[in-house]
Amino acid sequence: MTRNAVLQADEQAPLEGVIKGEVLRMYQEVAEHPEGEFHFYHGRQAAEMFGYEREWLDRAPPAAVASFAGVGNPHLRSRLQQGETVLDLGSGAGLDSIVAAWQVGPAGRVIGVDLNPTMCLKAQANATASGVHLDCQEGRMEDIPLPDASADVVISNGVINLSFRKRRVIREVFRVLKPGGRISITDIVSAKQLSQSIVNDAKLWAS
Amino acid sequence: MFALLEDAGFKRIRSTVVPGFAFRKDSTRDAAEEYGVKAVLFTARKPGA
Numbered sequence: 001m002t003r004n005a006v007l008q009a010d011e012q013a014p015l016e017g018v019i020k021g022e023v024l025r026m027y028q029e030v031a032e033h034p035e036g037e038f039h040f041y042h043g044r045q046a047a048e049m050f051g052y053e054r055e056w057l058d059r060a061p062p063a064a065v066a067s068f069a070g071v072g073n074p075h076l077r078s079r080l081q082q083g084e085t086v087l088d089l090g091s092g093a094g095l096d097s098i099v100a101a102w103q104v105g106p107a108g109r110v111i112g113v114d115l116n117p118t119m120c121l122k123a124q125a126n127a128t129a130s131g132v133h134l135d136c137q138e139g140r141m142e143d144i145p146l147p148d149a150s151a152d153v154v155i156s157n158g159v160i161n162l163s164f165r166k167r168r169v170i171r172e173v174f175r176v177l178k179p180g181g182r183i184s185i186t187d188i189v190s191a192k193q194l195s196q197s198i199v200n201d202a203k204l205w206a207s
Numbered sequence: 208m209f210a211l212l213e214d215a216g217f218k219r220i221r222s223t224v225v226p227g228f229a230f231r232k233d234s235t236r237d238a239a240e241e242y243g244v245k246a247v248l249f250t251a252r253k254p255g256a
Contacts, residue, residue: 008256033241037230037231037232039230039231039235040230040231041231049227050225050227050228057233071225071228071246072225072228072246072248073225073248074248075249076248077221077223077248082245084249085250097213107221140229158246160208166211167211167214167215170208170211170212170215170217171212173215174215174216174217178253178254178255178256179254179255179256180252180253180254180255180256181253182250182251182252182253182254183212183217183249183250183251183252184225184248184249184250185248185249185250186246186247186248186249187208187246187247188245188246188247188249189237189245189246189247190241190242190243190244190245191243191244192241192242192243201245203252
C-alpha cells in the first residue's frame with residue numbers, strides 16, 4: 001500500500017464509522033417503522049415489483065414482508081436445492097432467509113449474517129413464525145463469521161454496496177463458499193465514480 | 208462488481224439489470240440517473256467440485 005493510500009484509508013476510517021452508524025440506524029428504522037417513507041421502495045410493494053411470488057408474501061410473517069428492503073430478487077437465479085446450506089449476507093428482517101429455508105427444506109440450513117443484533121433477533125423470530133429455523137449471527141460482511149468452505153450458496157440483497165470495502169466482502173464470500181458453490185446477489189452499482197460529496201454523505205450512502 | 212468477482216476467482220459470472228428498480232424520492236432518483244445507478248442481479252460460481 002502506498003503512503004497516499006495509507007493516508008486515504010486513515011482519513012476514511014472516521015467516515016466509515018459514521019456510515020456504519022447510519023446504515024444501522026436506517027435499516028433498524030425500516031424494521032421498526034415500516035410505515036415510514038424512505039429513499040427506496042420497501043415492503044410488499046418492493047417485493048412484488050421485483051417478482052417475489054405472491055404465495056411467499058402471503059405465507060411469510062407480515063413483519064418480515066413489511067420490512068423488506070432489498071433491491072431485487074436473488075431467488076430468481078439461486079436455484080436452491082433441498083439440503084443445501086445457504087448464507088444470507090445482510091439478512092435484515094429475514095424475508096430472503098425464510099424464502100431460502102422453504103426451498104432447501106428441513107435437510108438444508110440457512111445462516112443469516114447481519115451487522116445489527118436486533119435485526120438478527122427479529123429475523124429469527126420471523127423465521128420461527130414461518131415454521132423454519134434460521135441461524136442468524138451478528139457480524140460484518142467484511143469479516144464473515146463462518147469457516148472456510150461452509151456454504152453451498154450465498155445470497156444477498158442490496159447490502160454489499162453499503163460497504164466501504166467491497167473487494168474484501170467479495171473475497172470473504174469466495175472464502176466461505178464450498179468449491180463449486182455459487183452466488184445469487186442483487187446489488188446497486190453505478191456506471192460513474194460517485195462524487196466525494198455523495199461518498200461523504202452518510203445518509204445517501206446508507207440509502 | 209463484475210471485476211471484483213473476477214479478481215476474487217469467481218467463474219461463469221453473469222449479470223442482469225433488475226427491471227423496475229427505482230429510488231422513491233425524486234432527489235435521489237435524479238442523482239442516481241446522473242451517475243448511472245442500477246440494481247443488478249449477479250450470479251457466479253466458485254471453481255472446483
